[in-house]
Amino acid sequence: MVDIKANIENIRKQIPDNVVLIAVSKTKPIEDLMQAYNCGQRIFGENKAQEMRDKHEVLPKDIQWHFIGHLQENKIKYIVDYVSLIHSVDSFKLLKEIDKQAKKRDRVVNCLFEMDISHEESKFGMSYEELNEILANEEFAMLENIRICGLMGIGSITEDREQTRKEFRELKKMFEDCKAKYFSDKEYFKHISMGMSGDYDIALQERTTFVRIGSGIFGERDYSKKI
DSSP states (O other), rough: OOOOOHHHHHHHHOOOOTTTTEEEEOOHHHHHHHHHTTTTOOEEEEEEHHHHHHHHHHHTTTEEEHHHHOOOOGGOOOOOOOOEEEEEOOHHHHHHHHHHHHHHHTTEEEEEEEEOOOOOOOOOBOOOHHHHHHHHOHHHTTTTSSSEEEEOOOOOSSHHHHHHHHHHHHHHHHHHHHHHHHOTTTOOOOOOOOOOOTTHHHHTTTTSSSEEEEEHOSSSSOOOOOO
16 A cells, blocks of 8 residues: 555655655546645646546646646647646647647746657657757747746666766756756746656756656556546
């Protein structure tokens, strides 16, 4: 039996006040999310747009929903009305579609660019060169319904913790370079999202502002369960 309350309390003891804990609740049932909610957790991360929509419809409305998975353009409509932050913008085409859908709802959607720091074929993300091309594009400056708040990255699946540290440092450097070059006067460009259940301690050492923890809170995922 997973003690969700104890897990959250233990993690909170390890992270500083300026780091945001995202409870990654993908595939988890409503009952598990409510256990986390009842001990004060208000920020949840999902990676499927329709699953997030279904949970949003039945759970308390003071929850902040973070989308952390690969987002298809035709699925934006399921989350654009209420999503607090999209971590996984991995192309200019996707960013423009988010802006388009947000404009229809008369809201500004907060986003992070997902960077490819692991260079694994199974993962999404863009190179720093691609990011520079987007930010230097005149069309980017015309987008009025998105707000770029920082960068996100997912480390390699590896037992080599120094490799993970190297990748997180690479993301931190990209963030600092990007901040200095494009967002020096934008206080909202301040977030780095890196670190999950197995490596969030390294992410904290490398000064992340978000940690995305799923199994460390809810236990291992059971894909046979429905929400």
